[in-house]
Amino acid sequence: MDATLVRRKFTKKEIEQIYGTRHIGRDQARGLVSLMDFFCFSEACLIADIVQHFVDAKLEFDAPYVYQDVNRAIQHVHRSGLAHRGILSDSQRYPVKDVRDDELYYNICLLFLTHSELQRLLRMLKENGKKLFLLTNSPYYFVDGGMRFMLEDSLGERDSWRELFDVVIAKANKPEFYTSENLFRCYDEEKDTLAFSKVDSFLPDRVYYHGCLKFFLQITKRNGPELIYFGDHLYSDLRGPSKARWRTAAIIHELEVCLQFH
Known part of the structure; x- marks a missing residue:
């Protein structure tokens, strides 16, 4: 059986035999994801499982078709809201506050902080006069459920995570957010509808949908270098803001693991 079609960790020698040089040319990169x-x-796990199934069953297949079908399925589950509703229906299983694995400590909260430390950080920034905004591609009900889960232990009964942010923008459609001229719409949480009135200011007790960088800067009257944006995705979170002259901070979850060994 071809070693390239077995789901296992390759040795360094096998990698060199299959791929040769570590350098990937521009022509080769066009065909990579x-x-x-x-x-x-x-x-990646789903693609590997499906490929392994075809190999074990001795079925013929073309690898690009596997990727295309898996990608379409994942996009459908994500965009239709099935993934969001599934996660919220079993919040104890999916959104992880703290995960321990032997001697390594992983935390998927912002900047590897525990949920209480995250809450204290946000409050400290607010108390020192910083304006905080939340910009996400997810729908508001999912953001609200996740933030409640992450911060429920450190917030008082009457407190809301919304008090920590001056502006909340959901379904922003990044990275298009940085280049489009989409208008902001005010979102009604109770009715799950969007208002028709023009948005020319951001109110702290409101949630906004869509929008774009151009109108965000016009409404907030903030210049690029005055803003710092934290994100973990190169294209959706870092490349766009950098072009707008925002300062950016990359959240690299794997970095903590690397530091454990150095």
Whole structure:
């Protein structure tokens, strides 16, 4: 059986035999897909499982078709809201606050902080006069459920995670957010509808959908270098803001693991 079609860890010698030089030319790169965030782990795992199934069953297949079908399926589950509703229906299983594995400590909260430390960090920034905004591609009900889960232990009964942010923007459609001229819409949480009135200011007790970088800067009257944006995805979170002259901070979850060994 071809070693390239067996789901196992290759040795360094096998990698060199299959791929040769470590340098990937521009022509080769056109046919490759970048997997660069936590969300891609499930995609890569599913692709590997399906390929292994075809190999074990001795079925003929063309690898690009496997990727295309898996990618379409994942996009459907994500965009239709099936993934969001599934996660919220069993929040104890999916959104992880703290995960311990032997001697390594992983925390998927912002900047590897525990949920209480994250809450204290946000409050400290607020108390020192910083304006905080949340910009996400997810729908508001999913953001609200996740933030409640992450911060419920450190917030008081009457407190809301919304008090920590001056502006909350959901379904922003990054990276298009940085280049489009989409208008902001005010979102009604109770009715699950969007208002028709023009958005020319951001109110702290409101949630906004869509929008774009151009109108965000006009409404907030903030220049690029005055803003710092934290994100974990090169294209959706870092490349766009950098072009707008925002300062950026990359959240690299794997970095903590590397530091454990150095």
